[in-house]
Amino acid sequence: MPKRFPPVHALVAFEAAAHSGSFAVAANQLCITPSALSHRIRLLEEFVGDRLFIRDGRAPALTPFGRSYLDVVCTALQTLTDFPMPGRASPAQPRIKLTVPPTFARYLLLPKLAGFTAAHPDIVVDVFLSVPLYDLSLSESDLEVRFGAGRYPDLETVKLMEEPAFPVASPAYLERIGGIASPRDLSKATLLRSALEPWKSWFEVAGLDWQEPATGLRVDDLGLLLEAVRLGQGVGLTRQHFAQEMIDRGEVVELFDIRLASPPHAYYMVYEQGAKRRPEVQLFIDWLLAAYSAT
Template sequence: MPKRFPPVHALAAFEAAARSGSFAVAANQLCITPSALSHRIRLLEEFVGDRLFIRDGRAPTLTAFGRSYLDVVCVALRTLTDFPLPNKSSPAQPRIKLTVPPTFARCLLMPRLASFTAAHPDIVVDVFLSVPLYDLALSESDLEVRFGAGKYPDLETVKLLEEPAFPVASPAYLERIGGIASPADLSKATLLRSALEPWKPWFDEAGLDWQEPTTGLRVDDLGLLLEAVRHGHGICLTRQHFAQPLIASGEVVELFDIRLATPPHAYYVVYEPSARARPEVQLFIDWLLAAYATA
């Protein structure tokens, strides 16, 4: 059986936290968020099978095991650091780790991101994907774009983009069910469900005293939700930026003239308060807010 090795990024987090006596200071030194540093230390504690720090609300202190393990870690890291490497003097590029929902990444971020990279070619942007409403920890990202209600305790939250929600269907599906002339006719249709786009607020806007559907296909990805509509699975709620290409091509059509102006979910930029201290992160936050100010 191959040996398991402790993750080097977790060892570095442990050494920095032990040396500085502060998770916040160590996180700043490693250019990560405090929550990311805590995550790495927990990962290492799971690996070694024992606690490394005593966390009692004050500054973290090493356990007896942590003190003995620190000596071993420092020797190992010093060996890696002192090993001669080619191009070791090359300065590291500023880097931003950004986590975004997949449909936002595909439809809203990628068409605009070139303007940031062209203006700041020295900053590396790493894009990761998350599932809306499920991945609620910043993990190791510097910034996240979240699709949700905007209530994230202990995090800085800025609304980035909000669009009205409206129902769409494919022409073939409408023909199959005999057409839809009024909101009440939705009773004969299959309403596709998603935690991201609940129907009840739109029902209220349309004057329908209906409850949230409990049957029918459920899809918790906004892009896949539209694909389900395109393939004739039923009717869904969507937003302009996502549906416009399919509406323009005639693959889906908007139903009625009723749009929910303030749906329960919108896109938010979310980050640790300390993240703004890094110039590249502040630049990217400013770019995001400017890029979507008139979207």
């Protein structure tokens, strides 16, 4: 009896949907309609005899079998992609797709990235931006740096760095509100808010039995939050790597010698288990860990 092989177009649809976390996004990537993509995935499920996705009205999630089968599919497709073709003058250049939060990219990645590209000039690095706490699927990236609590089910998660959080303000703002001498003086200040840097944990370290501020400007980007502080719009929580240049220039000042040693959020490197099979991705993972291990 001849062997039955899974349809390649269905395998490609499955891989795209699994990595994007969205049938609509995967369909757009493959230039087909969402219904055509769903049809291909159903065709593959009929072939394997089991469900690949849990469809409950939210974003489709892989079943346990789907996660196992995805590793096999990714390996098979990568093998086909990497096979040397007679008409191809040279093998495809190794490429890494990296997704990072904007502030991490600006203050922490770009100053160090030249070291990696100089050591590995044959590897292309594509950098994409994501919004922390919102972009929770790996999409088509090989790996991501995420700023959050570090709880990402079914993904390999490694903490890159954690810094103490502390409040800062601009000298002009402090002069305008009559100065701040103690943490309790923050009651007369506008506290800039962010889901990325909640105040409640710092209040506890400072001995303040205060609730999380419910009013005032909210900015869910740490770089923009710090810029709002520099422009004199209030007091915000920040971290050393972001604020040091502004502190050195006198544009913002650290208010107290009170720091939250272990904030609720830190930077994590996140990737799917199969990503490390590609040598260039493993190289970049090792470089990231070495670059930030002493940070």
